Amino acid sequence: MTTNSPAYGALQPDSQTLPHKPWVIASLASSLAIVVGSLGPWATIFAFTKNGMEGDGAVTIFLGGLAALISFAVLLRNGRPMVGDRFVNPVIALVVVVVAFYDVGNIGSVESDFMGTTISPSVGWGLWLMLVGALVLLVSSILVAVKAKALR
Numbered sequence: 001m002t003t004n005s006p007a008y009g010a011l012q013p014d015s016q017t018l019p020h021k022p023w024v025i026a027s028l029a030s031s032l033a034i035v036v037g038s039l040g041p042w043a044t045i046f047a048f049t050k051n052g053m054e055g056d057g058a059v060t061i062f063l064g065g066l067a068a069l070i071s072f073a074v075l076l077r078n079g080r081p082m083v084g085d086r087f088v089n090p091v092i093a094l095v096v097v098v099v100a101f102y103d104v105g106n107i108g109s110v111e112s113d114f115m116g117t118t119i120s121p122s123v124g125w126g127l128w129l130m131l132v133g134a135l136v137l138l139v140s141s142i143l144v145a146v147k148a149k150a151l152r
Contacts, residue, residue: 020147021078026140027089028071033133034064034096040126043107052126056099060130067092067137074144089141096134103127 038061041049051057067089074085107123 020144021075023140023143023147024071024074027137027144028068028075030133030136030140031064031068031071031089034130034137035061035068037126037128037130037133038064040129041124042103042127043121044124045121049124050121052130056103057126060096060099063092063096064130064133067141071141086141086145090138090145093134093138093141096130097138100127100131100134104131 038052038057040052042052042055042057043050052060070085070088073082104123104127107121107127
């Protein structure tokens with residue numbers, strides 16, 4: 001008995017793209033946001049900034065790059081994940097979310113007295129971008145994992 005479906009892993013025409021492919025693209029974009037946010041400033045005070053690479057950013061840039069590679073591999077397979085790679089990105093996203101929330105809380109809790117005025121650093125755009133990217137990666141990668149399992 002023959003079927004008209006393509007072999008597993010074979011590229012399908014555009015008319016037969018999988019319904020969760022937009023979520024794979026969102027996973028790829030949010031992974032790149034994690035990488036860019038890891039390179040950006042995480043804390044600013046007056047004219048001084050502290051970049052993410054001076055702290056946890058080395059870990060998050062590695063995890064964001066790994067998530068981007070996995071998302072790109074799934075995208076090359078037309079949205080069809082392999083056996084284990086659909087579970088890696090949600091775990092990576094969860095780790096990056098925890099790191100980002102920890103660092104946002106840590107930066108917000110630092111205060112100092114300067115010339116009789118209490119000052120504190122503000123969270124930089126890099127940390128906010130990394131946090132948003134990690135949250136989007138968490139949601140989109142869970143949707144990819146659930147929808148891909150339904151298609152198996």
